[in-house]
Amino acid sequence: MFQLIRTQTKDILSETTFDDVDHSTLVVILSQDEINIDEASLFDAMVRWSVKECERRGMVPSAEKKRSVLSDALFLIRYLTFPPAEFASGPATSELLTQEESFAILMNISAPGSWDLPDYLCKERDPR
Numbered sequence: 001m002f003q004l005i006r007t008q009t010k011d012i013l014s015e016t017t018f019d020d021v022d023h024s025t026l027v028v029i030l031s032q033d034e035i036n037i038d039e040a041s042l043f044d045a046m047v048r049w050s051v052k053e054c055e056r057r058g059m060v061p062s063a064e065k066k067r068s069v070l071s072d073a074l075f076l077i078r079y080l081t082f083p084p085a086e087f088a089s090g091p092a093t094s095e096l097l098t099q100e101e102s103f104a105i106l107m108n109i110s111a112p113g114s115w116d117l118p119d120y121l122c123k124e125r126d127p128r
Contacts, residue, residue, distance in 0.1 A: 002032070005028070005029055005032055005035065006032060006034050006035055006036065007036055008036065009029070009032075009035040009036040009037040009042075010036055010037045010041070012029075013029075013037060013041065013042070013045040018045065018048075018049065019048060019049055019051075019052040020052065021049070023053070023069075023071070023073065026046065026049055026073050027072070027073050027076065030042065030046065030073055030076035030077065031076055032128065033128060034128055035128045037128075038127075039077060039078050039079075039081050039082060039127065039128070040082065040086055040090055042077065043077050043090060043091055043094075044090075046070065046073065046074070046077065047066065047094060047096070049070075050066035050067075050069050050070050050096075051066065053066075053069040053070075054066060054069055057069065063094070063095035063096055066096055067096050070096070072120075074096060074097075075120050075121050075122055076122060077091070077122060078122050078124045078125075078126075078127070078128065079091060079105045079109075079121065079122065080105065080108055080109055080112075080122070080123065080124065080125045081124070081125060081126070081127050081128075082109060083109075084106060084109050084110055087102075087105065087106060087109055088106060091105075092105070092106060100118075101118060101121065103115070104116065104117050104118065104121070105117070105121065112125070
């Protein structure tokens with residue numbers, strides 16, 4: 001299974017059935033060190049999953065509710081691997097991250113070590 005996730009990530013995440021996986025499966029995918037997709041696409045798939053999960057739970061998919069259903073999965077994205085402009089126009093404006101989280105990430109993308117990252121954020125700088 002893990003080999004399939006690593007080599008066919010793009011295909012798996014583009015399937016409509018991906019939106020129906022449970023939270024633990026999402027975490028397994030986001031925890032992989034080697035996958036065949038860029039981090040921005042992985043983030044977009046995670047957001048898409050969160051919208052569907054909110055709908056399954058009968059909740060309006062607001063930023064707060066999406067963050068809630070994502071829980072720890074939100075912090076498995078390797079935000080520090082994003083180019084600054086891509087992070088600023090993507091995850092930073094998604095409203096899933098707080099302003100403080102977005103600022104700390106953007107500062108560390110631009111000038112590594114310049115700002116304290118919250119302990120729960122992924123510190124990995126190497127692309128998958």
